Amino acid sequence: MRYISTRGQAPALSFEEVVLTGMASDGGLYVPETIPTLSTEDLEAMAGLSYAEIAFRVMKPFVGGEIDDATFRNLVEDAYSTFSHEAVVPLNQLSSNHFLLELFHGPTLAFKDVALQLLGRILDHFLAKRGERAVIMGATSGDTGSAAIEGCRHCDNLDIFILHPHKRVSEVQRRQMTSVLADNVFNIAIEGDFDDAQAMVKASFADQTFLNGTRLVAVNSINWARIMAQVVYYVASAVALGAPHREVSFSVPSANFGNVFAGYVAYRMGLPVKQFVVATNANDILHRTLADNDFSKQALKATLAPSMDIVVSSNFERLLFEAYDRDGDAVRDLLERFQHEPAVLAEAPLARLREKFVSHSVDDDTILEVIREAHGGTKELLDPHTATGYRAAERVRADASTPMITLATAHPAKFADAVLQAGFEGVPLPAHMADLLEREERYTVLPAELEAVQAFVAEQRR
Ligand SMILES: *Cc1c(COP(=O)(O)O)cnc(C)c1O
16 A cells, blocks of 8 residues: 655655654645545444454555554554453444444543554554664643553653643643653653644754654654544444444544544545534634635634644645545645635535535533533533534534434543533542552653753653
8 A cells, every 4th residue: 555645746655654754745644545445245244343353454455464464453452452441432322313432441531542552553563673763752732642652651662752831731631641650751841832842843853863863753643544543433333333234424523633534534435424523612723614615724712622722723634635636736735825824725625525524613611511411411421522522413413314423532531620610520530540640750841942852852762
């Protein structure tokens, strides 16, 4: 399997290269040259299989033989053995035709574990084979950092450095990162804000000379392997509800669009999906684009669903590439314009998107209302991100007869503030994390200076 860039000018790469590379050299994102298909028989044969077995079968064509089957099966089984529910991502029926896909049973209680548990293992496998080591650097305001750390803590060939803004992440989120005491995990608290941390990571990727030739790897959702791993739960949940013989719809709390794009890939592979509902919080660029053809940046708003607080949505580019019939020049042109000024999509591509995608934006007051309302009706306590998906599903679904699957992207205990504001007493952390607030922490406070951070990384890496 070869991978090509959405901007049409970077070289095509193999799966191994694409996992180790991140962003394409032309500024685009890598996508498979052809989207593999799942036949009716392939989908029928998945009924009743374990999540790991479905994962192996769905992902195998994307790996394209670059990891032998037995090894890949082991990596997948190992990755999903870290989840605390036997079904890995259980489906929970809320009402007559509305289901919650619980993606939060991994080590850090949010859906990013599904991809990052596997990505760490795939990276480690390729690095071992090549006899190389690599450094991961990332900036986080919450969810991604802890999921990346948990995904890499057992990797022999990786050192991971995660920057978070000092005293500006919640205690639960900080402790989920800083209580991992592995030798290859380095938490850096930056005396600055998230943008400072992010800028230093970007500058480090742009000029990697401080690492003397060691590879720097990105584990954000521009990495294709993350999308690939997320395709699986769309297939597994639809099969559980009767695919290929019954259509389903999905509602997805969205920010960088990696999650819902994975659903679109599942659809293109042959999964019968009626509709994708794109749910946003008040940071609504995706909703404005799909509903009003207003593809423009607006100032960041801090909301009760902080993991969806974004200005631009990086993976939307992958969908634009499909909407523009894989015309890399058109995508490059559109995104270059969008960098500097409000942009609009051409008519035909927008119409194509609207055939499958609808959207809805949910503000903070409504999030609180939905948490109360959903609990009243179903006894289910939703986290604030999932609440956006739940409301959007109820508001804009095409019909009530197609099963609707809302993706539950985080456990409510992780965002207890919103739950308290909605009028509930706190939510206890699950048993395996009950002692989180007593665990020993380790992190280094550094000034928001690029030289200081790079010197620390260069010196500490093993
Ligand atoms: C990251 C995240 C999202 C947004 O997912 P994207 O793939 O960026 O669209 C939604 N909810 C939670 C809890 C998250 O951590």
